[in-house]
Amino acid sequence: MIERQILSKKVKEFQVTEYIANVLDKPGYSHTEIQRTPVGEKVVIYTSKPGLIVGRKGSNIKELTEVLKSKFGMENPQIEVSEIENPNLNPHSIAKHIVHTFERFGPGRFKFLGYKMLQEIINAGAIGAEIVISGRGVPSKRSKTWRFTSGYLKKSGDISENYVLKGFAVAHLKSGSVGVKVFILTPDIKLPDNITFYNLTQEDKEIKVTGGETPKEEIDLIKKEKPKKKTVKKKVAKKKEEVPKAAELKNKKETKKNGNNKKDRIKAAK
Template sequence: MIERQFLTRKIKEFQIEEFMSSVLDKAGYSHTEIQRTPLGEKVIIFTSRPGLIVGKKGANIKDLTEVLKKKFQLENPQIEVAEIENPNLNPRSVARHIIHTFERFGPKRFKSIGYKTLQDIIDSGALGAEIVISGRGVPSSRAKSWRFKAGYLKKSGDIAESFVKKGYATAHLKSGAIGVKVMILTPDIQLPDKIKIYAVGEAKQEVKPQVKEEKKEAHHKEKQEAKKEKKPRKKSQKKEKDGDNKKK
């Protein structure tokens, strides 16, 4: 059945994602994409620190390929490492960064960490962002949730489902588990309700130069064609000689 094939493929991709996140957690790991090619499976690892994942002379890449072959039964896995241009606009990287700070310094300063991280996201050019920190020790022994938000962020509709990037991470501390959820609306997304209105004069000024250039090109082409048609034909040498003899 085709449905079972899809299910087994998605389960395998999820298992690979969980394995990569556990092994490469402290190397700036974000997420993994798997592409099917005629030569085999292409595994792309997105990270903010590619040097740590590659290792010395590609030793880590070789170890990962062997694990993917034996543990996950991939025939010919080809691993590529892609660097994240701006980690502050990647929600998974942001969530993991918050978790690492909790593991190092504890959740007591969760408010300052949340507001500082949110400000870094907005300064990087995001249209809107939201961070939700929940669990025990935030701030008391009872489990609570704190929300940090800034900018414009859609919560429903096609934009919220398709274009708002989401990332999750969990820290297991002595006090208990703490979960972090990050949502970011990146600046490259064009919102349907954002309309740019031009004045009448601005529209005319923008249109006029294009029309003039088109007219000039058309007029130049017409001139060249007319010149080609008007060019006189060269008289043959015999006709010229006959004309000279008649004059004599």
């Protein structure tokens, strides 16, 4: 029962996002996220042009809230429009931009468009990026796949799965459907195999040569460690003292044995 409830919620979220993407299919639109709050469900729409999404006096938002209540059964949907700071580092907006240009002007100059968008991503400060355009009419009747890559991009591991941003969009043309995938590795991600070397300043070199003044904390630690060494020496001395005692005990035992043997001989002679 719980599994079915989870699946039904996910299906509902997917239907809502698809509906919003179809209704707000404009150049500035990027993607939609649904967040659950104690008050109700919060719908966040990401866009580079919030004015086009909101509409005149919030008309688009009002219409959308009414549809979400009536069609999808949301009790109290709260729609929030958040602006993307740098759209060139957002893979969803890049993919949407390529799709809109294909739908307006056709896929004839897809190579020029792919390299142009790739250069804009790298100029925005991305470590690496990749654009994949595949489908019919690019450029022949048969479906083909074209890749445009630049910079350093991880293809496997934790970084590629969790940190590389991914975007996808589809252009429906007369020749057929063309899919666009965009992968971006943003500059704020720290790679584990990236090693940085720092040049020592003159002050650091002087401290290394002279040794510098030892702080009070280090001096206190050295003083505390000294009596530990003395205790070790005492233990060793005790062990050395114990060795002759063991030898004396052995000699005493041997003398006792010899005395007993003599007594036995005397008794036997009698």
